[in-house]
Amino acid sequence: MTYSLRVTDMPLTERPRERLMTYGAKSLATAELLAILLGTGQGPGKLSAVGLGQYILQKLGEDQRDPIALLRDVSIKELTDIPGVGPAKATSILAAIELGKRVLTARPPEGTIIDDPAVAAAVLSHDLMWQAQERFAILLLDVKHRLLGTRIISIGTATETLAHPRDIFREIIRQGAIRAIVAHNHPSGNVQPSPEDMHLTRQLLQAGQLLGIPLLDHLILGNGTHASLRQTTSLWQEFPQGD
Known part of the structure; x- marks a missing residue:
């Protein structure tokens, strides 16, 4: 049997949510950010949420492409084809990606001083x-x-x-x-x-x-x-x- 450490088994200082609250989102690895969105793990070998996040990145990058770049335009089918990722987890990931895009591309109004x-x-x-x-x-x-x-x-x-x-x-x-x-x-x-x-x-x-x-x-x-x-x-x- 493959054993995978659950997030609840981790020391508080190593859990993704607690680390984000203490150190900010930038301090987290991509798999940890995904783990927060996923909430729970499972998939092959009953992975933890962090392990499932790592597995998602691994599956997306199987053809040697950058998995972060692929997440930008990933589809619901591509996510749900990954073992352990159902519709609820997939839609949470897609919603977060779209929200990030909208925040990043929010356009300042005309008349804004462009000084940077x-x-x-x-x-x-x-x-x-x-x-x-x-x-x-x-x-x-x-x-x-x-x-x-x-x-x-x-x-x-x-x-x-x-x-x-x-x-x-x-x-x-x-x-x-x-x-x-x-x-x-x-x-x-x-x-x-x-x-x-x-x-x-x-x-x-x-x-x-x-x-x-x-x-x-x-x-x-x-x-x-x-x-x-x-x-x-x-x-x-x-x-x-x-x-």
Whole structure:
């Protein structure tokens, strides 16, 4: 007989709920977060809730893909096909995932001052964060960095999108914006800039200098996170924007 430690058999300081209450959700492993949603365990070998959470991640990642990325778009059937996961457990997981997406993609209202890359990413998250194809977007601002709106410039394939400085600045000017932030997503979840991203950013910064329309940042979004090229590269020192 396989023995699996129950959550109630764990010391209080090691139980997922108690650890979350003491140290916060960020301190928990993904399997422990799932355990809180599952409530109880079972499945092969009468697993504990934490063990069942680990088993779910293992089953989702059997084809070597990232199980966290797969959870983002997992279906009710994919979950209930896993031994030990019935409709109640599956719907709890799906509800939590959807709630997380909605919180993350809640868009600040027009007029919000965009003074931090995280705020800009929040504005664009709904359009870019969870898309299966690359999208290129513009965040339009007035002279005081207040949000005027956003525009999707292009939609590409699963691995690339096409955007030209001419089309980008044409839309900025057409919308009457005085400042702009550009952004695109990486469906892979890797937010490191590619050589093509760097090249396009250089072109946009040069165009911003020429037209007198400062480009404040270029963001890359994916898999719940983002990167600011202004913060992580020296391009804005090479091409000052006077913003």
